[in-house]
Amino acid sequence: MTDRPVPEADIRPLMGSFPSGVSVVTTLDADGTPRGMTCSSLASVALSPPTLVICLRTASPTTESVLSSGQLALNLLHEDAHGTSDLFSSGNPDRFALSEWRLPLGAGGPHLTEAAHAIADCAVVGTREVGDHTTVFAQVRRFTADESAQPLLYGRRRYARWSDATAAAKEGAGRVGT
Secondary structure, three states: OOOOOOOOOOOOOHHHHOOEEEEEEEEEEOOOEEEEEEOOOOEEEEEEOOEEEEEEEOHHHHHHHHHHEEEEEEEEEOOOOHHHHHHOOOOOOOOOOOOEEEEOOOOOOOOOOOOEEEEEEEEEOOOOHHHOEEEEEEEEEEEEEEOOOEEEEEEEEEEEEHHHHHHHHHHHOOOOOO
């Protein structure tokens, strides 16, 4: 009997079946150049202190800048911002020239003012490399949110609007199958 390594599984179809919200992580590099990337791999870790885990592609210039600066802004995109998601997941070097953003005093990174319904400014409090990604533990220092805006969803390689999903759920409420 011999042990054989199991080939790596491509888990993209599995994770694509798990819809999530869409965010863009932003930061500044050492020269003050804005960096950013679309990210849907994040979760809350703790309420006290308020900490998130964000998984970033290790080879990304954004990840390098997050690690060297020790801070980031997490921009949660609203349901009409799929163009911003596509832009920040592309290799387009002009993504910030094509986006409306500002850098408030004390921000962890650029705030995508027209695309985000909530923004958290965070300090990096820990990291760990896992395969081709780096998990970043980020403590939320402050956040802003527009309670009237709805989140953008992504799953199975397509976008969905939160308002459409909740409207469908409300229509089905109260119906009993037989």
